[in-house]
Amino acid sequence: MRTLSDFLNSVTMYRLMIYFLAALTALGAVFGALGVVSYAPTEILGHAVLFVFFCVLINTALAHVWRIAPNKESPVITGLILSLILEPVFSLVGTALIFVISLIAIASKYVLTVRKSHVLNPAAFGALASSFVFGHTASWWVGIGVFLPAILIGGFLVLMKMRRFRMVGVFLFVLTALFFIDSVFFSGAGVLVALSFVGALAWSPFILFFASVMLIEPLTSPGTEKNTLLYAGFVAAIFFILQKFGGGISYLIELSLLSGNIFAKVIEPGFRQLLTLAEKEKITEDIYSFLFVTDRSFAFLPGQYLIYTLPHKHPDNRGERRYFTIASSPAEQKILLTTKIIDKSSSFKHVLRAMWPGGTIAASHVGGDFILPHTLSDKLVFIAGGIGITPFRSMVRHLLDKGESRDIILLYGARTDGDIIFKDVFAEAGIKVGLKTIFVLSEETRENANYRHGMIDAARIEAEVPDFRERIFYVSGPEPMVRSVQKMLSDIGVPMRRIRRDYFPGYEERPQKNRA
Incomplete structure (x- = not known):
């Protein structure tokens, strides 16, 4: 398999x-x-x-x-x-x-x-x-x-x-x-x-x-x-x-x-339009953010994705069309695409990385069910591995934009502190809407109020989320990590109906043992 x-x-x-x-x-x-x-x-x-x-x-x-x-x-x-x-x-x-x-x-x-x-x-x-x-x-x-x-x-x-x-x-x-x-x-x-x-x-x-x-x-x-x-x-x-x-x-x-x-x-009316690159930023060694402006606004919910089409010469097996989570919130007006790009990444991503402000990419078809529950009183746990943090950035920024407090614990797994992105958003949310964020680093031994060393395993869940049986879990990251965390949650008694998944195919350079 x-x-x-x-x-x-x-x-x-x-x-x-x-x-x-x-x-x-x-x-x-x-x-x-x-x-x-x-x-x-x-x-x-x-x-x-x-x-x-x-x-x-x-x-x-x-x-x-x-x-x-x-x-x-x-x-x-x-x-x-x-x-x-x-x-x-x-x-x-x-x-x-x-x-x-x-x-x-x-x-x-x-x-x-x-x-x-x-x-x-x-x-x-x-x-x-x-x-x-x-x-x-x-x-x-x-x-x-x-x-x-x-x-x-x-x-x-x-x-x-x-x-x-x-x-x-x-x-x-x-x-x-x-x-x-x-x-x-x-x-x-x-x-x-x-x-x-x-x-x-x-x-x-x-x-x-x-x-x-x-x-x-x-x-x-x-x-x-x-x-x-x-x-x-x-x-x-x-x-x-x-x-x-x-x-x-x-x-x-x-x-x-x-x-x-x-x-x-x-x-579910669809659309297709060209997005124009306004800003590009390399935010870690291998993670890039692309901020696009739209021809006209369109509705989406935090955590949903767009289908992007980027025609280019000599596309590889992964083709010219990809799905990416919208990392921005609906109120930000611009579309933030944040992704990991390494030497082995697809030709699509290499062309995207080479794009300069003013370049365009076609976007269409908002979709996805990895969204916040309608009931504000639901207690949530967000578990992110690596680039899987992007839908949570959209959700948390949305809560800040609306001034809406929810009971949410974010467990964010990364190799080192330098691999963590969107710290400013999560720090602001900790002050304004009550978000509790724990960074779990597999390759650093830092331990303090917001940092833990190790993995996001059953012991970590039980220690950081004592009421985990009462919460809905959102899990996002590389597919092996998501499947492993889902099994772990099920093993400790979290019903499958309380687990939401959103995985990112292809991000398997670092296997689950280092992420969760």
Whole structure:
């Protein structure tokens, strides 16, 4: 599992999705050679190459027209999806058809927007247009039984990377529940027959591919967990309604997803805008802060994140799009991005570090549920490891801005005193809003009112937080540290429902033994 975690931390979800879809395409070519699918390997591969080529070409051209930097990975994903759900047509007429479908799919990202954020899943929109305009309905040929093992493996990796298991689980639960109820109570089927039917539906490669590839697409689905679950249930319900009352329409899954995309924008409007770098500061040996100004204000809650896109030459496996917590508070008006950058960091981070004031980066899609509870009387413990302090900086600054006192103990783990950031904010909060801060240093023996030597372990929790069973814990930092602290808290009797997690993939240069 450690090796798997290392792999997932080394690649962005977009790059992982490309690997997954490319593997399915290659597997389809193998099945074609073996006669398992009814298309020749050259048809399958040629179909995929043309879709990817046209999607990338059109995306580059439209980005130039709209005067925005193109994302290189998104059109590749769109092209691969379209090639896997539309029947291969490898001919002159088929090539023209592929071009037009690619044009419609990619153009939807630029034309059908709300606050410069695209609304509809481009692959689903392209497939729907193919049905309406050309009568070329998606066959979803990737959804036949022989692809099931590959879809299960690839889908598991994608969902693990994106942490969308609950979202897909809700979709499958609502879908199967509705079909089961309809089969038993309205269609007269026996319980065993109905269970067999919904079981086959839930394990259908077609449904699993749709759920693990298209349903979860981050820019056309909500960013908070509550809303993602509502969205998943909505898409499942629309699918059932169209299947039941749609008169046998052949594009019901595409229509269901697009309806869900619109629903997502209603409950959680997105945006996209360029942020302009105002200040850059190196605040420790390897931690940098970037302060950006916005074109227009947008709402977010302390502890939430933004999706940043920074196109650059020769991106590595971690790509051009990253998630970063907003370290500033809503009242500060500017967006503070603070991150760790070392020699082994991604190409994205190296380009970010080289940026000078006046440079721009695209930001979109506020999301995340790592936020303060609504009940002011809840007693809290913040546990931060390294750069995991950023969401707590946003929360604490927010409390200062509002003059709102809460019962909070902050345990901040670092190697040395020189690795600690945002001391001024936490010191001010200690005076004005009652924040108690304990710095736990693994490589310094300093011991006084605010400093401890060692690790954030069970003994430390019990010593510093005697009423820990009454508190809600917020844990943020490198993934191994977060998982270790979560287990430790559970072992000493903290219920899982009282533990909130926010981890930072990729920060594993110093393992947990030095952090917590």
